[in-house]
Amino acid sequence: MNDRNRHSDRNRPRQGGPGPEGFSDGRLVEVHSHIARDKQEPAQGFSMTPIFVVFLFCAFGFWAGLYLTRNSRGFSASAFDLDAPVASASVGPAVFEPDAAKGEKLYLANCAACHQPTGMGLPGAFPPLANSPWVAGDEKRIIKIILVGMAGEVEIAGAKYNGNMPNVGAALKDAQIAHIATYVRSAWGNAAEPVMDVSVAEVRKALGSRGQYSPKEILEAHPLGK
Amino acid sequence: MSRIDAPLRVPFTLLFGSAALWLTLASVFSLLAKVQLLPSGLGACEWFAHGRLEAAARNAFVYGWAGNALFALNLWLLSQLGRFEIRNGWMAAIGGLFWNLALTWCTVSVIVHGPGAYALLDFPAGAGPVLAVSFALAGLWPVVAYAKRPTGHNFAAQWFVVGASVAFLLAFVLAQVTVVWAPASGVVQAVAHSWYVRSVELLWLGGSALGFGYYFVSKVLARPLHAYYLASVAFWTYFLFAGWTAPAALIGSPVPLWVQSAGVVGCVMMLVPVLLIGLNLLGALSKEGGWSRAWNSTSLRFISLGLTSILASIVLAAWSSDRAVNAALRFTSFSEGQGVLLLYAGVTMCVFGASYAALPRVSGGRWPSAAAIHTHFWASLLGAVGTVVSAFAQVGGRSPDWAFVAAGSSALLLLGHLAFASNAFATLIGGGESPQSHPAHD
Numbered sequence: 001m002n003d004r005n006r007h008s009d010r011n012r013p014r015q016g017g018p019g020p021e022g023f024s025d026g027r028l029v030e031v032h033s034h035i036a037r038d039k040q041e042p043a044q045g046f047s048m049t050p051i052f053v054v055f056l057f058c059a060f061g062f063w064a065g066l067y068l069t070r071n072s073r074g075f076s077a078s079a080f081d082l083d084a085p086v087a088s089a090s091v092g093p094a095v096f097e098p099d100a101a102k103g104e105k106l107y108l109a110n111c112a113a114c115h116q117p118t119g120m121g122l123p124g125a126f127p128p129l130a131n132s133p134w135v136a137g138d139e140k141r142i143i144k145i146i147l148v149g150m151a152g153e154v155e156i157a158g159a160k161y162n163g164n165m166p167n168v169g170a171a172l173k174d175a176q177i178a179h180i181a182t183y184v185r186s187a188w189g190n191a192a193e194p195v196m197d198v199s200v201a202e203v204r205k206a207l208g209s210r211g212q213y214s215p216k217e218i219l220e221a222h223p224l225g226k
Numbered sequence: 227m228s229r230i231d232a233p234l235r236v237p238f239t240l241l242f243g244s245a246a247l248w249l250t251l252a253s254v255f256s257l258l259a260k261v262q263l264l265p266s267g268l269g270a271c272e273w274f275a276h277g278r279l280e281a282a283a284r285n286a287f288v289y290g291w292a293g294n295a296l297f298a299l300n301l302w303l304l305s306q307l308g309r310f311e312i313r314n315g316w317m318a319a320i321g322g323l324f325w326n327l328a329l330t331w332c333t334v335s336v337i338v339h340g341p342g343a344y345a346l347l348d349f350p351a352g353a354g355p356v357l358a359v360s361f362a363l364a365g366l367w368p369v370v371a372y373a374k375r376p377t378g379h380n381f382a383a384q385w386f387v388v389g390a391s392v393a394f395l396l397a398f399v400l401a402q403v404t405v406v407w408a409p410a411s412g413v414v415q416a417v418a419h420s421w422y423v424r425s426v427e428l429l430w431l432g433g434s435a436l437g438f439g440y441y442f443v444s445k446v447l448a449r450p451l452h453a454y455y456l457a458s459v460a461f462w463t464y465f466l467f468a469g470w471t472a473p474a475a476l477i478g479s480p481v482p483l484w485v486q487s488a489g490v491v492g493c494v495m496m497l498v499p500v501l502l503i504g505l506n507l508l509g510a511l512s513k514e515g516g517w518s519r520a521w522n523s524t525s526l527r528f529i530s531l532g533l534t535s536i537l538a539s540i541v542l543a544a545w546s547s548d549r550a551v552n553a554a555l556r557f558t559s560f561s562e563g564q565g566v567l568l569l570y571a572g573v574t575m576c577v578f579g580a581s582y583a584a585l586p587r588v589s590g591g592r593w594p595s596a597a598a599i600h601t602h603f604w605a606s607l608l609g610a611v612g613t614v615v616s617a618f619a620q621v622g623g624r625s626p627d628w629a630f631v632a633a634g635s636s637a638l639l640l641l642g643h644l645a646f647a648s649n650a651f652a653t654l655i656g657g658g659e660s661p662q663s664h665p666a667h668d
Contacts, residue, residue: 023445025306032444033379035454053456053502060498064491071549072484079483082549 096175098194103183106176110168111184119188125163127156130188133224139195141222142181143203144213146172154215167212174200230305231588237318238588239654241298241364242581244326246647248290251333253640255283260633265626273337281341281348282333288346288426288569289329289357295577296434297322297364300387302584303441304368307384308375312367321363328356344419346426347405354402361398365391382457382506383441389465390433397425397469413481417473424472427568429465432536435576436464436503439533442579443507446526447516452509453502460502467495474547478556493547500540507533524599525579531607532575539568555621563617570639571610578606578646585653594656598649605642609635 023031073079108117114126121128129135134156135142146169153162169177175197185192259279272278297318305312312318332349342348368387372380401422404410410418444451451457470492473485511517511530520526542564546555555561582599586592593599612635616628 023448025445026309028441028444029307029377029379029381031450032381032454032457035450036458050456053459056501057498060495064495067491067494068484068487071487071490075482075484077482080480082483 096178096197098182098196099179100183100186100194102176103179103181104187106172106180107183110172110180114165119184123159124161127154127159127161127163129184129190131190132156135184135190136192137225138222139181139185139193139199140203141218142184143169143177143195143200144207144218144222146177146180147200147204148207148210149212150215150218151212152214152216164212174198174204230309230311231302231590233312233315234302234305234588237312237315237322237364238298238302238584240319241294241301241322242585243651243654244322245291245294245298246650248286248294248326248329249643250640250647252283252286252291253636253643255279255286257633257636257640259283260629260636263624263629264633265629275340278337278340281345282336284345285329285332285336285349288431289332290326292431292569292573292577293325293329293365294322295581296390296431297325297367299438299577299580299584300365300391300434301367301371302588303437303580304371304384304387307381307441308371309377310371310374312371318364318367321360321365323360324356325360325364328353328360344405344415346423347401347419351406354398354406358395358399358402361395365394381440382451382454382461383437383439385458385461386433386437386440386464389461390430390437393425393433393465394430397422397429416476416479417481417485420475421469421472424475425469427565428468428471428540431569431573432468433465435532435536435573438576438580439503439507439529442525442529442583443510443520443533446523447510447519449510449513451506452513453505456502457506460499460506463495464499464503467492467499471496471543471547474543474552475561477547477549477552490547490549493544496540497544500537504537508537524603525583527603528575528579528582532572532577532579535567535575535610536572539564539572542567558621559617559624560621563614566610566613566617571614575606575610578602581650585650589654589656591653591656593649594652595649598645601645602642602649605638605645609637609639609642611635612638 071082073082111129115121115129116126119128119130127134134145145165147167148170149165149167151164153160155161172180177200178195178197181195181200184190185195256279258274259276262274262276262279301312301318304310328349332353335350335353336348368384368391372384372388375384401418404418405415405422409415440451440457470488472492473481473489474493475489477486477489479486511520517530520530546552546560546564582593612631616632616635619625619631620628
């Protein structure tokens with residue numbers, strides 16, 4: 001403790017608290033009341049501080065909003081950990097189930113114009129799918145036909161065709177093609193295994209940007225009866 | 227003795243006297259708890275387990291010392307500022323009496339049966355209502371004094387003290403209901419508890435201490451505060467955001483993410499009132515040799531130190547709420563150090579400062595021993611620094627060397643508090659025997 005303090009008596013506060021130079025309580029309250037009131041009228045001259053405070057407030061508020069929305073996982077009551085992987089309920093079930101009912105709807109929308117809702121086709125123009133050996137057996141055959149289409153001379157169920165089937169499947173998703181193939185392979189007396197979306201994905205990848213098949217090429221890769 | 231001070235004398239003496247006793251008791255508990263952490267320890271007696279001593283010290287310190295001291299000082303301060311003459315002082319005295327009885331029961335129960343799961347709420351369920359009613363009797367006088375002030379004038383110190391008193395009662399009742407009486411689900415309990423603790427620390431204790439700051443800085447320096455027109459913004463933002471800092475204590479625990487994030491936002495938003503309060507108070511202190519005048523006034527020396535610590539601890543809380551920093555500091559002694567910075571180096575220093583001015587006025591006497599004041603100042607300053615530094619130094623892991631520093635600091639604090647308490651008793655009791663006339667300053 002330095003000497004300046006020692007002789008001054010302020011180390012030993014007496015009655016009346018801070019001593020004669022201090023503000024009296026009444027004066028203290030009055031002075032501050034006036035400051036608070038006067039400042040509300042802008043006539044008192046221009047100070048940068050209030051504007052600075054407003055800006056500061058805006059900046060903090062903006063940050064707070066941003067931080068809250070980014071770090072609250074949609075304000076969900078069941079999100080506890082920022083580092084946990086996001087559960088993806090909207091993308092659908094993780095396990096694919098081939099569904100003939102969905103397949104039927106998709107068939108009616110995408111194939112029935114040519115092959116007919118009955119699957120019997122139109123004699124001379126569109127070959128039948130009912131009891132067709134092309135539909136049964138190796139699933140890759142029908143997947144390939146749907147994906148890139150087929151054109152050329154061919155004999156199906158004893159009748160000759162020379163038509164042109166476009167790449168209908170190019171615009172469909174793997175799962176949709178799997179549903180259609182599953183439906184076609186189980187309808188109208190057909191009885192072949194269902195088709196999974198991963199098989200479609202595999203074939204699509206292998207084909208790349210290939211053009212239409214000729215019936216000969218298909219039969220070389222996937223002979224009938226298998 | 228003035229018309230305002232005279233009727234305060236009985237309740238003030240009772241409340242502040244109990245405060246000084248609790249402070250001494252809390253220091254003893256805390257010293258024993260620190261000694262238990264030394265390699266030699268105190269042995270395995272159940273009553274002296276570190277956890278029990280620490281919980282008892284915390285309760286005695288917060289409710290016993292700070293609580294009683296704030297009853298007395300808040301009543302005194304707002305009576306001065308509002309020209310309020312208390313008529314039913316006996317109500318405050320009765321409230322204080324029951325508050326202290328309930329608290330004694332709580333302390334015995336913590337030592338004998340062990341502390342509960344929730345710090346600061348770990349007393350027998352029956353004690354809660356007694357404490358609440360006692361608080362209403364002893365702690366709400368600032369509201370009355372403010373409401374009855376004769377002129378329309380008002381001052382920031384009044385807002386802070388009134389806000390602090392109301393905030394505590396509200397937080398206490400709500401916490402009692404959700405945690406003790408009708409326990410809500412586990413998550414809600416944890417959130418309610420953290421919110422209660424922060425309300426006690428920042429609103430009741432911190433708010434009152436800031437009120438003292440607004441009063442004494444202006445009064446002792448005899449100048450208006452810097453940029454005072456911002457004080458109302460400071461007050462509202464402080465009281466608005468303080469409660470929201472609570473969930474930051476729960477970062478990383480299984481409470482919903484948005485609650486945790488709200489805690490982080492609350493901690494950072496507290497920088498706004500800190501900046502404004504700093505502008506008001508530290509701004510006034512920094513003008514025209516304010517700091518050296520503060521050093522020369524016993525009251526303001528304690529208070530300027532306390533204010534700086536409070537503001538620093540809130541800045542630290544904002545920094546440590548950052549998720550990465552928090553992950554590193556979460557289960558370390560960092561929060562302990564920060565708590566001491568806020569509650570001891572901050573709030574308690576402000577309370578000491580205020581009592582050096584208030585006691586002589588109420589009792590009409592004077593502080594008998596200058597040596598005791600010096601001892602008190604240096605022992606509590608060094609003790610506080612030692613405690614905070616040893617807590618921060620052990621963030622990486624407990625070490626026996628720092629445990630010695632912590633125990634030594636606790637011993638220093640006890641020494642300082644003994645000096646303060648004996649000096650305060652002499653002032654409170656001795657004052658009446660040699661009444662001196664003194665000029666009314668108001």
